[in-house]
Amino acid sequence: MAKELSMTSRVGSDNQRYGPKGERLVAGVVPLxxxxxxxxxxxxxxxxxxxxxxxxxxxxxATASAAACREAWEEAGIICKVERDLGHIPDTRPTTAVTKNAPKASYQFFEATVTEERADWPEKHKRTRQWYAYAQAVQLLHSRPELLEALRRSSVRK
Structure with a gap:
């Protein structure tokens, strides 16, 4: 019994969780x-x-995986089933790249199987989604080491 999916993306940081060093806790999925x-x-x-x-x-x-699935819905319009925790990935950006709008973060990614792609989703007006093979995805994510690491840890066929 899935709860109703909101068509409104959450915004702002009033409800944001932070880690012991003040880092923003970020949850994400590697949707396969x-x-x-x-x-x-x-x-x-x-x-x-x-x-x-x-x-x-x-x-x-309650859980980082719940946050990751909500983000997958809001940003990609997908319903997914979390298969496994890919662990924590530190933010490797130099301090010069850290700003008030992009504070230091600690990433936790989950491997998930996409069970449904909806035609309408909260951020459809500002994002497109696209399926890629591993080699293409590696090229597209090359400037984001934390995302590349999550992809590398997943069981996508390499």
Missing amino acids: SPDKTRVLLIQSTHRNGWVLPKGGWELDE
């Missing part, structure tokens, strides 16, 4: 096709490029 041959990427809203669905783990969410 059922046969694990492809990964679903979404367009970044900040730069031209592709990213994995991810976002802040919020205080009213």
Whole structure:
């Protein structure tokens, strides 16, 4: 019995969880096709490029995987089943790249199988989604070491 999916993306950081060093806790998914041959990427809203669905783990969410699935819905319009925890990935950006709008983060990614792709979703107006084979995804994520590491840890067919 799935709870109703909101068509409104969460915004703001009032409800954001932070780690012991003040880092923003970010949860995301590596959304795979059922046969694990492809990964679903979404367009970044900040730069031209592709990213994995991810976002802040919020205080009213019991688990990071619940936050990751919510982000997958809001950003990619997908319903997914979490298969396994890919662990924590540190933010490797130099301090010069850390800003008030992009504070240091600690990433926790989950491998998930996409069970459904909906035609409408909260961020459809600002993002597209696209399936890629591993080699293509690696090229597209090359400037984001934390996303590449999550992809590398997943069981996508390499």
